[in-house]
Amino acid sequence: MAGAGGGGCPAGGNDLQWCFSQVKGAIDEDVAEADIISTVEFNYSGDLLATGDKGGRVVIFQREQENKSHPHSRGEYNVYSTFQSHEPEFDYLKSLEIEEKINKIRWLPQQNAAHFLLSTNDKTIKLWKISERDKRAEGYNLKDEDGRLRDPFRITALRVPILKPMDLMVEASPRRIFANAHTYHINSISVNSDHETYLSADDLRINLWHLEITDRSFNIVDIKPANMEELTEVITAAEFHPHQCNVFVYSSSKGTIRLCDMRSSALCDRHSKFFEEPEDPSSRSFFSEIISSISDVKFSHSGRYMMTRDYLSVKVWDLNMENRPVETHQVHEYLRSKLCSLYENDCIFDKFECCWNGPDSAIMTGSYNNFFRMFDRNTRRDVTLEASRENSKPRASLKPRRVCPGGKRKKDEISVDSLDFNKKILHTAWHPTDNIIAVAATNNLYIFQDKVN
Amino acid sequence: MFARGLKRKSADGEDSPPAPPSYSLQRQSLLDMSLVKLQLCHMLVEPNLCRSVLIANTVRQLQEDLSLDAAWRLPAPPGAGRGPLERLVSTDILCRSPWEQQGGHSAPDSGGSPAPDLCELPGAPSAQAPRSAPGCAWEADRPRGGFQASLDQILETLESRAPRAAEGLFADVDGPYYDLDAVLTGMVGAKAVPGDGFEALASAGAPPPGSSCKRDLGELDHVVEILVET
Numbered sequence: 001m002a003g004a005g006g007g008g009c010p011a012g013g014n015d016l017q018w019c020f021s022q023v024k025g026a027i028d029e030d031v032a033e034a035d036i037i038s039t040v041e042f043n044y045s046g047d048l049l050a051t052g053d054k055g056g057r058v059v060i061f062q063r064e065q066e067n068k069s070h071p072h073s074r075g076e077y078n079v080y081s082t083f084q085s086h087e088p089e090f091d092y093l094k095s096l097e098i099e100e101k102i103n104k105i106r107w108l109p110q111q112n113a114a115h116f117l118l119s120t121n122d123k124t125i126k127l128w129k130i131s132e133r134d135k136r137a138e139g140y141n142l143k144d145e146d147g148r149l150r151d152p153f154r155i156t157a158l159r160v161p162i163l164k165p166m167d168l169m170v171e172a173s174p175r176r177i178f179a180n181a182h183t184y185h186i187n188s189i190s191v192n193s194d195h196e197t198y199l200s201a202d203d204l205r206i207n208l209w210h211l212e213i214t215d216r217s218f219n220i221v222d223i224k225p226a227n228m229e230e231l232t233e234v235i236t237a238a239e240f241h242p243h244q245c246n247v248f249v250y251s252s253s254k255g256t257i258r259l260c261d262m263r264s265s266a267l268c269d270r271h272s273k274f275f276e277e278p279e280d281p282s283s284r285s286f287f288s289e290i291i292s293s294i295s296d297v298k299f300s301h302s303g304r305y306m307m308t309r310d311y312l313s314v315k316v317w318d319l320n321m322e323n324r325p326v327e328t329h330q331v332h333e334y335l336r337s338k339l340c341s342l343y344e345n346d347c348i349f350d351k352f353e354c355c356w357n358g359p360d361s362a363i364m365t366g367s368y369n370n371f372f373r374m375f376d377r378n379t380r381r382d383v384t385l386e387a388s389r390e391n392s393k394p395r396a397s398l399k400p401r402r403v404c405p406g407g408k409r410k411k412d413e414i415s416v417d418s419l420d421f422n423k424k425i426l427h428t429a430w431h432p433t434d435n436i437i438a439v440a441a442t443n444n445l446y447i448f449q450d451k452v453n
Numbered sequence: 454m455f456a457r458g459l460k461r462k463s464a465d466g467e468d469s470p471p472a473p474p475s476y477s478l479q480r481q482s483l484l485d486m487s488l489v490k491l492q493l494c495h496m497l498v499e500p501n502l503c504r505s506v507l508i509a510n511t512v513r514q515l516q517e518d519l520s521l522d523a524a525w526r527l528p529a530p531p532g533a534g535r536g537p538l539e540r541l542v543s544t545d546i547l548c549r550s551p552w553e554q555q556g557g558h559s560a561p562d563s564g565g566s567p568a569p570d571l572c573e574l575p576g577a578p579s580a581q582a583p584r585s586a587p588g589c590a591w592e593a594d595r596p597r598g599g600f601q602a603s604l605d606q607i608l609e610t611l612e613s614r615a616p617r618a619a620e621g622l623f624a625d626v627d628g629p630y631y632d633l634d635a636v637l638t639g640m641v642g643a644k645a646v647p648g649d650g651f652e653a654l655a656s657a658g659a660p661p662p663g664s665s666c667k668r669d670l671g672e673l674d675h676v677v678e679i680l681v682e683t
Contacts, residue, residue, distance in 0.1 A: 097499075184502055203503060204502075232510055233506065234503045234506050286480075286483060286514055286515060290507045293503070343486070349501070349503075349504050
């Protein structure tokens with residue numbers, strides 16, 4: 001489905017022509033496990049783009065100022081800062097290794113010259129401060145410019161050190177470490193609109209933190225049963241409402257979403273709203289529950305809607321309607337007849353994320369074979385695009401891809417059996433205001449932009 | 454699923470297309486596969502809790518389906534005498550709803566159904582799991598919880614293996630996911646489980662005709678024994 005490519009279109013998903021902009025990461029066929037990108041997130045302005053990987057590292061890219069002599073070429077993202085956020089740990093009590101993989105990064109709104117973000121692995125959340133240093137002191141008395149100590153007896157005169165400009169240096173320092181609050185694996189963090197608190201969610205519990213306080217957190221949701229043998233449902237994702245600081249949602253492995261109001265009680269085990277779509281009995285199979293498990297939940301920027309991702313579809317919910325979603329978009333329905341094989345090779349447990357564009361008019365999510373899908377909510381059109389090195393010429397337009405579900409394969413279509421299920425796009429991010437998207441394909445980060453005529 | 458560009462070969466070279474495996478065989482296959490996945494979960498240090506819960510729920514559903522079959526005394530589904538199930542091919546039959554499949558159950562080829570000795574199961578003391586084996590007149594008074602009992606046994610055993618972790622089955626562990634995949638797809642590296650029990654489970658989807666029921670029960674029992682002893 002080729003985009004219309006016209007200028008002046010609203011920021012929809014596929015009235016635009018998406019073009020390759022940049023790709024970051026090694027070209028090797030041999031992918032190092034530690035380099036696999038595990039989270040991607042733009043900051044509030046979109047000038048910074050952070051990625052976390054399985055090796056516990058965070059890489060932040062900064063958008064360059066637009067070039068005045070080439071007004072049509074958008075700013076490129078270049079490396080701004082790289083740091084090791086989490087290290088592998090060993091839990092001695094349980095004799096378990098704690099992975100350093102960064103599960104989520106969330107930016108804080110910028111309040112001064114420095115940037116702050118939260119990064120988390122399975123057990124520990126850290127608040128990082130990223131600040132610039134572009135001056136340094138020169139003219140020390142006790143040491144040379146090279147740093148060598150001067151012999152005090154040789155000093156005949158004193159001088160006052162002065163500040164001189166230097167090459168920009170970006171430093172990342174851990175300002176808070178929020179540890180020991182989660183027995184199970186953290187799957188989500190979400191900064192509250194009050195900019196003072198945030199939540200962290202693991203499989204069975206959700207905790208509320210104050211950004212300044214690291215030795216205490218409040219448990220606000222606990223679904224752990226008294227007898228673990230009775231456990232049939234876990235928390236899969238959680239997020240604060242973008243505007244109402246007392247409201248948050250969490251999704252479950254049974255395909256339900258609960259909206260909770262922290263004003264109603266201290267422990268939000270009783271939801272205010274319960275969102276669940278009744279099951280379609282005609283499509284029920286042994287895999288129905290697994291594929292209904294929600295892997296991601298995201299509020300729209302407006303706060304009126306939320307979007308959930310399950311294995312085969314993306315659903316948009318109106319917060320005022322609990323009994324069914326207002327929109328359902330099929331991501332890769334052709335996989336429905338392959339669920340058994342996907343269960344066998346564990347792909348059925350892959351957790352795909354989803355994201356909104358700035359105006360909430362389009363949504364995006366990933367698939368297999370390095371494909372990702374965009375849905376325009378206004379025009380009801382969708383498109384499948386591919387993140388691959390073959391389409392990596394600068395400003396090359398992305399050609400829409402088509403998957404042939406079965407039978408006769410047309411030219412340019414790819415058959416389901418040829419899909420590479422090791423190339424999965426789990427993490428994508430959309431710039432908060434512009435049509436720039438970041439797509440993580442294993443160890444590579446692709447940045448695409450719309451073509452500006 | 455398949456390496457890029459690799460085409461699936463046809464199951465055999467005969468002129469007639471190979472018949473898809475029967476519903477009950479595939480369901481059995483799925484059940485065995487799920488048990489293997491659960492079992493492997495607990496061999497790793499810290500399994501993914503969400504995944505474990507989803508697999509355990511699937512096992513319970515399969516168990517209920519098996520029990521329902523037993524209660525309804527379905528006619529012998531064909532398939533035990535069919536071609537070997539060497540691997541779990543793209544089984545869209547399982548991905549369809551059960552009543553679709555039962556509509557297609559009126560198989561004309563029950564002529565090849567296995568020997569009636571499969572029906573002698575009720576007396577077998579070690580029989581744990583209800584199986585709707587071909588031609589088996591399944592007593593309604595067989596304890597319905599037979600399979601549930603063994604599932605619970607597995608869960609309890611695993612809990613006792615990690616006494617510090619009160620959570621037992623779903624103790625928080627943090628394991629390398631890819632190892633599990635390697636084990637499952639390659640069927641290698643079954644460290645703690647004696648080889649023949651593991652492999653027997655894995656190949657349970659392709660039983661020789663006529664002995665599937667007894668053999669599967671024996672294997673499940675074997676697995677439970679292993680887990681109890683560890």
